[in-house]
Amino acid sequence: MPEIFYFGRGPRTLLGLRHPPIAQPHAAMLVCAPLLQEGIRCQRALWSLSETLAAAGIDVLRFDWFGSGDSAGTSADIDVPGLVDDIAAAEFLMRTSADAAQAGVARPRLFGLRSAALPLLAYASARREPVDVVLWAPALDGRVLAAAWREQHRRQLHTAGRFLSADTVSDDDELLGFVIDRDLLEDIGAWHGSDLLLPAGSRLVLAQWPGSPVTESFVDAQRDAGVMVECFDLDGADEPAWDDPDQFETQIFPRQAVTQLARHLAEAA
Numbered sequence: 001m002p003e004i005f006y007f008g009r010g011p012r013t014l015l016g017l018r019h020p021p022i023a024q025p026h027a028a029m030l031v032c033a034p035l036l037q038e039g040i041r042c043q044r045a046l047w048s049l050s051e052t053l054a055a056a057g058i059d060v061l062r063f064d065w066f067g068s069g070d071s072a073g074t075s076a077d078i079d080v081p082g083l084v085d086d087i088a089a090a091e092f093l094m095r096t097s098a099d100a101a102q103a104g105v106a107r108p109r110l111f112g113l114r115s116a117a118l119p120l121l122a123y124a125s126a127r128r129e130p131v132d133v134v135l136w137a138p139a140l141d142g143r144v145l146a147a148a149w150r151e152q153h154r155r156q157l158h159t160a161g162r163f164l165s166a167d168t169v170s171d172d173d174e175l176l177g178f179v180i181d182r183d184l185l186e187d188i189g190a191w192h193g194s195d196l197l198l199p200a201g202s203r204l205v206l207a208q209w210p211g212s213p214v215t216e217s218f219v220d221a222q223r224d225a226g227v228m229v230e231c232f233d234l235d236g237a238d239e240p241a242w243d244d245p246d247q248f249e250t251q252i253f254p255r256q257a258v259t260q261l262a263r264h265l266a267e268a269a
Helices: 036-041 043-055 080-095 098-103 114-125 142-158 184-189 216-224 255-268
Strands: 003-009 012-019 027-032 058-063 109-113 132-136 203-208 228-233
Touching: 003 080, 012 043, 012 080, 027 043, 027 080, 027 114, 036 043, 036 114, 043 058, 043 255, 058 080, 080 114, 080 184, 109 114, 114 132, 114 142, 142 184, 203 255, 216 228
Parallel strands: 027 058, 027 109, 109 132, 132 203, 203 228
Antiparallel strands: 003 012, 012 058
């Protein structure tokens, strides 16, 4: 079972969930959840992935972003610099823990699902030393991501049958059940994966279902920067309908993909 604790400095306290390995760890992984509503829907998938990796001897840490889940703050406090700071705090915790020192694990692998890819790339691209990153079905274009969230919000208000009146309105700072800073989506829209190049010598795994929209330009840009990129195709036909308004409340748990990805990551650790 995960160990639940709080970490961070001052008022920026984050909830951490450590999935301890059943034996002496030989690797570590920091798992970053998707942002906002996506993060809620993907909790079961990340829980299952983390537990499977822990059973394979990988020390896994998940956390709630500041302003979300059981971390301090409110959703209106979420901002782009803070997202990057949260990753830095969580990685520092893993690198300096007694368990990491005992196992000789110098640095955790960084994992991001969907919208977590953008803050994770922003954090990792600012590093000087090589990093080891795994992106699962990443959202790489912040402008496209923000537009999709706005469109989903409109559909939930007016076309999904959620409200009795199709004329239901919301304030400009509301987004799919969250009150957000009005600048958040604009700032996320300024991020693009092709501009967030990892340090030379880094390793990057892109886990995708066949036909997923990872642009060749992103892969080419990373490779041109000296990054070793592995494109890992998921075999199962269980890719969630991420943007279907009629399935929006369905918990996202692609069981086959979780099993296949966990096995691949455990073997490569």
